[in-house]
Amino acid sequence: MLAPKNSPPTELGPQERVRGPQPGLQPPDPKRLKVFVDLTPPASENGGRSPQPDIHQGESPPPREEIIVKAGKEQIVIDLVEARESPDGDENIRPNSREDNATVDHETAGHLVTKNLDRVAGSGQSDMIVNPGHSAEYRAIPFPPHISGKLFDSQIEGIQFLWREVVQKGEGALLAHTMGMGKTLQVITLLYLISEAGKSKDEGILGQVPDHLRGSLHVLIVAPPGLLPNWREEFMKWVPKSDGQRLLEFYMPSQLKDPKPRIRMFKDWEASGGVLLLGYQMLRDCALESSIRCNQPRKAFKSSDRRTTKTSAKARDAESGNAPENDDFDSTDLEEEDVTLTLEEEEAIKLAAELKRIVLEAPSIVVADEAHAMKNEKSGISEALGQIMTDSRIALTGSPLANNLNEYYCLTKWVAGDMLGPKGKFKTFFSSPIEAGLYEESSPDQRRIALRRLAVLRHVMSPKMNRCGLSRIKHRLPEKTELLITVELTEIQRKIYSLFAKNVVQENIISSSSGGALPENLEIKSFFDHVRCLRTLLNHPHILLEVFKDRAEKNAKKGDVEINWATHLSKSTIHEIREEDLLGDAHLKTLLNLYKHARTFENFDSPIHSNRMTCLFQILQVAEDIREKILVFSSSIPTLDYIAAQLKTKSIGYYRIDGSTKPIDRQKFIAEFDSKGGENVMLISTRAGGVGLNITAASRVVIFDFDFSPQDEEQAIARAYRFGQTKPVFVYRFKVGGTFEDVIHNRSLFKISLAARVVDHSHPVRLAKQGRAREYFNPPGQCEKGDLLEFKQNYTDPILLGLIQSGLVLKIDLQDTYLDRTDQELTKSEQKRFQLDLEIYNNNYEDREPTSGESDIGDSGEDSQEGLDGGADVLNITQIPQ
Known part of the structure; x- marks a missing residue:
């Protein structure tokens, strides 16, 4: 929460830059505020950068130590105070300080690994070894010395969890650490340790590694294409070389455009081992034999069951269940990946089959980054991942549950097989009663039944999922103020x-x-x-x-x-x-x-015909004036086009990242944005740019619009609010009141509540309401107005105050409104029922008679609106979305 105002009004100084007041008018008494900014003078006009078509540079304001921003009828004097790094919190870290740009002496590190195995053997430092609790015939395996000093406690626990499930048990695992928690480093450390242990001549070490993980390790990492360069860079940073050879070589076929070298890379990986980096689309097309295109393709290659070789953004989005029917809304909102090859027909058919065999049979371990991509079990991506033969599967996601429990089931099934039982039984035993108890109108019986079934689900999932949420690291992060701003229609x-x-x-x-x-x-x-x-x-x-x-x-x-x-x-x-x-x-x-x-209407394209858009440009102008870097997320490509065009007319520089931005350009734009002389505005498409990016130079985030998955917005916010952020972060969400966005927001409350209870074991207040489906296409209603006086009197954020004083804001809600309830502990009788439910679950859901108050849960919690989240593009207007 922002600090209350405590500075008295002062007179204007000589360095002020005034915007807005008309000559001859006496401005009202100003209010003096403090804002953390970077006071380093900006670089030269071009900043030494080559002009890029995606970058627009505006005129930089002159250096100053205070400015005046006009906000409605008032003026706010802003003291510019240089931002300082906040001190670290109490999160335990190894003795060496963590450095994001740490330099690794690869040669030395490589030779130290084996020696370190001997040094730690027999020691009692369980937190410094990857296999605590190992049996007596085996030896302790230490963390690599060049990495151990850089790991947080949560990362050490995550690596130990992965070792237990993947190596000791020979099964899969779900690493569900929240965004920015270093999941990539955890996986690289694990793979490095497996590779070393799997080649050890010491039976006390080698004996702990399953046969299929010994020798030359074949790792398949699947991720959104934009994240592949980051994986490559992290491997180069953390995996040392020994005698000039990297201990885990990596292969990235999408870098090669010529068919034969690309195919040769697949074969080299199969023959020699190492790490194969693939985008989800390339994996899918390889697994479905559509990765190679004929010069003159025969009918079989065009049929729907063989899938087209070049997939549009719409088709890929449809697999996630949230696709528009027409491309003109989001045609570049997802990343493009060059995956197809063109060869003669006979050769193409043969090589397509060979690539399928390689990607499905060769991996000894597979890692799915941003694994929530497989939330729809009927999608081509889920089908392809499910066909990979190894059981050593690691799913990485900060959002294991975004919309409904079916997504959670699909993800768990991929890493743990039939652990949760048949889908129909899972829905009856878990989904329906849990979801039925999460509404504001839920009966007391429904709430208690939901609580009990949640306890069973958590107990069952605890061995397979390691979760680390923001609450674990919140003390290490600066403050975050998240605001939902309601405006009305023009x-x-x-x-x-x-x-x-x-x-x-x-x-x-x-x-x-x-x-x-x-x-x-x-x-x-x-x-x-x-x-x-x-x-x-x-x-x-x-x-x-x-x-x-x-x-x-x-x-x-x-x-x-x-x-x-x-x-x-x-x-x-x-x-x-x-x-x-x-x-x-x-x-x-x-x-x-x-x-x-x-x-x-005059000036039909002017922002004034949308209060939401008018507020956005007010935010951007103030951010530009106080030199605060800001991220603007939209799920609509045409909207980003409009904003970009308006920024040009206002001479405000910006960068832009969407699905059409090449990975190499993404990294370049972010590096320039992070620099002191870079532009202050970054436009980002929510889905294409909401994952895998680290943009902590920004301390302001605008969620301009929203869709059906609130986790997409959470992912977007995590680009700025993550490890490495030193400034307070402000998030501005917009909602147009009296419209269908009220319904979607209500639905989001339910999804957030569901994820919080199932994944994070928290107990948010029940705010979602039932019976809102028919309101999607209702005529626009009246906006509910809120009391803005508290925000005006107690908060010092110049952007927020400017919005309030503009008169366009009707209501503001703080998003951190979910509080723990006192009714969330199981009573003694419920604990007995919990044990009974657990026995029923463990005995394959044997039939039993429902108890009093439980007979109706099979229907009341049913998610009858799969069209909202599961792919169907039809809505029954009288049905109730759950």
């Missing part, structure tokens, strides 16, 4: 929103054959696309206009009538298009209405 947004929502419902009533009446169970077809349209409208009506115009210019067809929109629109003769030609198509009717408003 006049033009309200008109278009009402029309669009009405058209969607009417269109589906007509197609439902209900005779024009609203049926009891109305299905909304193309649900995701309609929601994306509304979201884009809330961002700014001009963005929706451009999206629809792009569709129209592609000669969208309506029945047997084809309208050449490009011709009509270029002549501005909208009246020539008859509205009856557009009946039944909500998009085209809305497009017509958009153009009418575009001709009526």
Whole structure:
């Protein structure tokens, strides 16, 4: 939480830079605030950098020690105070200080490993060995000396957990440490230790390693393409060389564009061992024999069961269950990876089969980074990962549960097989009763049953999942203030929103054959696309206009009538298009209405037609003035396009990362953003840039819009709020009140609560409400107004105060509103029931009669809305999303 104001107003100094006040007007008494900033003078105009098309540099403000920012009718004087590193907390660390850029003497480290095995044998330092509790016939195995001094306690525990599950038990494991906790280093340390122990001549060491992990270790690491360079760099940093050879060589086929060298790299890895780094798409295509394309492909290569060789962002997104129907919303929001090769037909078929065999049979151990990518068990990615033959599987994710317990089940099944039993039984025994008890309206019986089943699930999962949440490291991080800011629709947004929502419902009533009446169970077809349209409208009506115009210019067809929109629109003769030609198509009717408003309202593309957008640019301007670096996340590519265009007109420099940004450019942009002379704004697509990036130079984060998965936003925030951050972090989330975003936010509360209870063993307040599904396409309602006086009086953040004084903010909620409840401990009778439930679970869910208060849980907790999170693009408007 921000510190209360305690500095009295002062007179203006000679170094002030004034923005806003008109000549001749006497400004009100200013309020003096402190803001941590970097006072180092910016670099030269070009900063010594080569111009990049994705980078736009604005004019840097002159060096100053205080400025005035106009905020509504008031002015705020801001003292610029140089940021200092905050002292470390109490999280235990090995004697050597942790350094992010530590230099490893690889040659020395390599020769010390074997000696270190002898040195630690027999010692009682269980926290310094990877195999505490080993049997008497085996020897203690120490952590590598060049790494042990750099590990936190949580990382040591994670490595010991992985060794126990993967090496000692020969099974899989789920490492669910929160974002920024060093999961990559933990895995590299484990692989390094396995590789060394698996080659040892000492039976007391070698005997602990399963046969398939001995000798030349074949490691397959699968990750989003943008993270592969980071894996390579971390291996180079931490894995030493011995006699000029790296102890674990790594291979990255996507670096090679020529077919034959790329295929040769796969074969070299199979023959020699080491680490093979693949993106998820490349793994999927290899496993499904579509990684090689013929020069003249025959029909089999085009069929849907063989899958296309070049997968669009939409198709990949569809596998996660959150895809829009049309590409024009998010066409570059996921990373592209060059995975296909082109060869002659006969050779292509042969080599595709060979690559499939290599990736499925050769790995002795497989690591899935950002493993929540396999949350949909029917996706090609999940299918490919499930076919890999080794049982030594490691799943890495900071978000093992994002939407529902089915995702948790899929992830657990990949690392632990049938440990949780059949899916149907899991849903009946765990999912339904747990989810039924998490609502504000849940009955006392439902809540207690949910608590008991949660206890069983945690007990069952405890051997397979090692969790380290933010609460474990919070004392080592600076303060984080997270705000949900509610604004209302503008006049033009309200008109278009009402029309669009009405058209969607009417269109589906007509197609439902209900005779024009609203049926009891109305299905909304193309649900995701309609929601994306509304979201884009809330961002700014001009963005929706451009999206629809792009569709129209592609000669969208309506029945047997084809309208050449490009011709009509270029002549501005909208009246020539008859509205009856557009009946039944909500998009085209809305497009017509958009153009009418575009001709009526002056400066239709101005940010003023969206309160959300107006607030964003106010934030960016203040951040630019006080030289605070800021990340802006949006799940809409056209929205990022609009923001970028507006920044150019305002001469504010920025960087941009989305799915089309090459990994090498990502690293370059981040390095420049981190530098003192770099630009202060980074635009990032939420899904493509919300994982794997370390951008601690930023202390401000804007979640401009949101989608169905709140964990995506949590991942985005973790780009700045992580180890290495030294400044207080401020997060600004936006919501347009009285719209479908109220419904999605309500759904997010449920998902956050579910994840907190299942994964983090916490007990947040039940805030989610049932019965909100029908409100997705309701006409816009009234916004609930909140009391802003507390924030205005007690908080010193100039950005927050500026937003309040603008008059555009209706309500502000602190996001850290989840408090532990006092009713979360099991009673004595419930502890007995817990034991009974555990016995029932361990005995393969033997049938029993439900007890009083439990008979209804099979239905009340059912997630009947799989369309919201599981891939179906149809919503039953009368069903209740759980």
